[in-house]
Amino acid sequence: MTAASAGPGAVRPGGRTARVRAAVLRAAGDALAEGGLAGLDLADVARRAEVGRTTVYRRWGSPANLVADLLADMAEQSLPRTETGTLAGDLRANARLVQRTLADARQGALFKAMIAAATCDEQAAAALHRFYDTRVTEWEPCARQAVARGELPEGTDTREVIRAVSAPLYYRLLTTGEPLDEAAADRAADAAVAAAKAGVFVTAQP
Amino acid sequence: MTAASAGPGAVRPGGRTARVRAAVLRAAGDALAEGGLAGLDLADVARRAEVGRTTVYRRWGSPANLVADLLADMAEQSLPRTETGTLAGDLRANARLVQRTLADARQGALFKAMIAAATCDEQAAAALHRFYDTRVTEWEPCARQAVARGELPEGTDTREVIRAVSAPLYYRLLTTGEPLDEAAADRAADAAVAAAKAGVFVTAQP
DNA sequence: TCACTAACGGGACACAAGTTCCGTTAAGAT
DNA sequence: ATCTTAACGGAACTTGTGTCCCGTTAGTGA
Numbered sequence: 034m035t036a037a038s039a040g041p042g043a044v045r046p047g048g049r050t051a052r053v054r055a056a057v058l059r060a061a062g063d064a065l066a067e068g069g070l071a072g073l074d075l076a077d078v079a080r081r082a083e084v085g086r087t088t089v090y091r092r093w094g095s096p097a098n099l100v101a102d103l104l105a106d107m108a109e110q111s112l113p114r115t116e117t118g119t120l121a122g123d124l125r126a127n128a129r130l131v132q133r134t135l136a137d138a139r140q141g142a143l144f145k146a147m148i149a150a151a152t153c154d155e156q157a158a159a160a161l162h163r164f165y166d167t168r169v170t171e172w173e174p175c176a177r178q179a180v181a182r183g184e185l186p187e188g189t190d191t192r193e194v195i196r197a198v199s200a201p202l203y204y205r206l207l208t209t210g211e212p213l214d215e216a217a218a219d220r221a222a223d224a225a226v227a228a229a230k231a232g233v234f235v236t237a238q239p
Numbered sequence: 240m241t242a243a244s245a246g247p248g249a250v251r252p253g254g255r256t257a258r259v260r261a262a263v264l265r266a267a268g269d270a271l272a273e274g275g276l277a278g279l280d281l282a283d284v285a286r287r288a289e290v291g292r293t294t295v296y297r298r299w300g301s302p303a304n305l306v307a308d309l310l311a312d313m314a315e316q317s318l319p320r321t322e323t324g325t326l327a328g329d330l331r332a333n334a335r336l337v338q339r340t341l342a343d344a345r346q347g348a349l350f351k352a353m354i355a356a357a358t359c360d361e362q363a364a365a366a367l368h369r370f371y372d373t374r375v376t377e378w379e380p381c382a383r384q385a386v387a388r389g390e391l392p393e394g395t396d397t398r399e400v401i402r403a404v405s406a407p408l409y410y411r412l413l414t415t416g417e418p419l420d421e422a423a424a425d426r427a428a429d430a431a432v433a434a435a436k437a438g439v440f441v442t443a444q445p
Numbered sequence: 446t447c448a449c450t451a452a453c454g455g456g457a458c459a460c461a462a463g464t465t466c467c468g469t470t471a472a473g474a475t
Numbered sequence: 476a477t478c479t480t481a482a483c484g485g486a487a488c489t490t491g492t493g494t495c496c497c498g499t500t501a502g503t504g505a
Contacts, residue, residue, distance in 0.1 A: 045472050045481050053483075070276075071303070071359035076462070085484035090463065092482090097277065148413055149355035153277035158416070165414040197430060200410035201403060207354055208371040208402075208409070210364070224403060224434035231433035233426055250451060254502050259453075282492070291454035296493060298452090 041092045056082040057089060058106055061099050065146040066139040070096065070153075073146070097154030100147055104160035108167045120179035120229070124222040127172050128198050132218035135206050141213075145206065169195045176229070188235045197225040197234070247298050262288040263295060264312055267305050271352040272345040276302065276359075279352070303360030306353055310366035314373045326385035326435070330428040333378050334404050338424035341412050347419075351412065375401045382435070394441045403431040403440070 042050050060081035064073050073096040079086040093099040115126040135141045151161040169192050176191035185194070201221040205213060228234065248256050266287035270279050279302040285292040299305040321332040341347045357367040375398050382397035391400070407427040411419060434440065 041482060043481095048472055049470080050472080050482065069359040070355065074462080087464085087485080088483055094463095145358040149276065149358040151413065152351040152355040153275040161414060162416050193426070196410060196414075197407060200406040203413070204402060204406035204409050207357065207413075208367060210368050220399070220439055223437075223439045224430070227434040227437035227439055228430035231429075231437075233429045233433055247452060250503090255500080256452065256502080280492080292492095293455080293494085294453055300493095 053082075053084055053088060054092075054102075056084055057093070057099075058103050061103055062143060065100070065103075066142040069142065070100070070146045070149040073099065075099070095154070097150050097157045100150035101154070101157040101160040104147055104157065104164050108160075108164040111167070111171060114171055114175075116175070120175065120184045121222065121226050123172075123175035123179075124194075124198050124225055125219055127175070127195070128202065128218040128222040129215065131199050131202050132213050132215065132221075135202060136213045141206065148207070179229075185229050186232045186235050189229060189232075190234045190236045193234045194225055194229045197228060198222055259288075259290055259294060260298075260308075262290055263299070263305075264309050267309055268345075268349055271306070271309075272348040275348065276306070276352045276355040279305065281305070301360070303356050303363045306356035307360070307363040307366040310353055310363070310370050314366075314370045317373070317377060320377055320381075322381070326381065326388075326390045327428065327432050329378075329381035329385075330400075330404050330431055331425055333381070333401070334408065334424035334428040335421065337405050337408050338419050338421065338427075341408060342419045347412065354413070385435075391435050392438045392441050395435060395438075396440045396442045399440045400431055400435045403434060404428055 042054065057078060060078045061073065063081060064078055075089050075093070075096065076086050078099070079089040082089075089099075093102065112130065115123065117123050117126060135144060147157070147161060151158040172195045173191050176185065176189065176194040179185045180187065180189055180191065198221050201224065202213060202217065205211060205217060248260065263284060266284045267279065269287060270284055281295050281299070281302065282292050284305070285295040288295075295305075299308065318336065321329065323329050323332060341350060353363070353367060357364040378401045379397050382391065382395065382400040385391045386393065386395055386397065404427050407430065408419060408423065411417060411423060
């Protein structure tokens with residue numbers, strides 16, 4: 034067992050290695066946005082990144098692995114959260130952010146491709162779950178504060194409230210051809226608020 | 240332009256051709272359930288279906304096409320709908336049905352794979368949209384009747400109510416590792432009811 | 446029942462995806 | 476500045492996916 038048993042990039046992660054990783058992830062994102070998961074050819078990614086084909090095969094090995102790494106990279110980049118003072122305002126802000134992201138040609142295609150990868154590969158799925166966990170954790174305080182303000186009942190599952198906002202937007206993106214507009218975003222936020230205020234997300238505790 | 244210009248299976252759809260199609264779709268379903276979209280190798284499908292490799296390549300050509308055909312086949316098989324007399328009861332029945340389908344190992348994997356295929360291929364996407372359109376149309380009467388009974392406000396977008404039930408279940412299936420249990424199904428149905436009663440799905444009309 | 450030909454299926458083939466080998470470059474430690 | 480070796484990258488090689496050709500099987504109409 035040598036020092037390199039953890040795989041390439043673990044012992045000398047700086048300099049050239051980091052440059053190669055950045056270029057490859059960039060190229061992979063481009064390829065995914067253009068052709069979806071099916072269009073993710075490792076040889077093509079290597080060409081786009083101007084990197085040796087061997088390197089890509091050695092470090093990532095499969096499209097799913099590459100997507101998993103890309104997701105891990107994206108989970109680190111966090112967006113600032115808005116605070117409006119009311120649950121409805123905060124959730125609308127969240128819904129608009131999600132809607133704008135998914136409606137964007139490049140980003141939307143990228144997310145669709147990553148979801149597709151997660152359905153094929155266990156490792157990509159784990160990375161995707163971590164990604165959404167991070168995002169939910171970022172926005173959870175909105176719902177927490179709403180409970181503190183008395184807008185929502187005590188015992189509300191605050192993470193579930195945040196997820197309820199995104200769900201209809203993703204469902205629409207994946208199962209219908211209809212465009213994701215602002216009206217859809219507002220509807221998603223309002224539906225989550227109505228359900229949460231009705232106590233649907235209160236968890237029974239013994 | 241010959242009689243066969245519409246592709247194989249168009250002129251003599253009966254007998255052997257139908258048998259081959261059934262065997263291939265069956266095998267494709269198995270392969271998808273086991274290995275996801277990435278595991279859908281046409282040569283492998285041919286082997287499972289005990290059919291010539293050439294035949295599969297000629298009639299379907301690509302994994303996405305095969306999935307599209309599988310979806311078209313599934314859209315034809317319709318499940319009976321329950322009627323309980325209240326919106327909450329009907330939507331819970333719907334939610335439970337979706338939940339049971341997605342929680343089932345084979346069916347769940349199959350649906351995930353088909354969603355993945357829809358993100359890669361335009362034709363598969365169209366087939367998927369048609370599939371969900373069919374399902375929504377089947378359940379829409381629940382919401383229509385609720386409007387007629389006065390349970391929901393006039394002007395409610397009834398299709399959107401039905402979609403609101405499935406959305407959280409699919410979102411959970413795709414973005415978290417958590418299991419889809421009956422509690423999640425009931426919560427999804429209750430949330431849709433609360434939002435619909437609050438008038439979130441009323442469409443403004445000039 | 447027979448003729449016609451659509452559709453199937455085995456085998457040979459072309460090409461691209463992925464692997465292995467080994468020399469070259471540069472990160473990190475002293 | 477120098478040394479060690481992790482990581483890169485070109486080229487040859489292997490594997491298997493998808494195509495083409497053509498003989499065989501069986502659906503459909505007379």
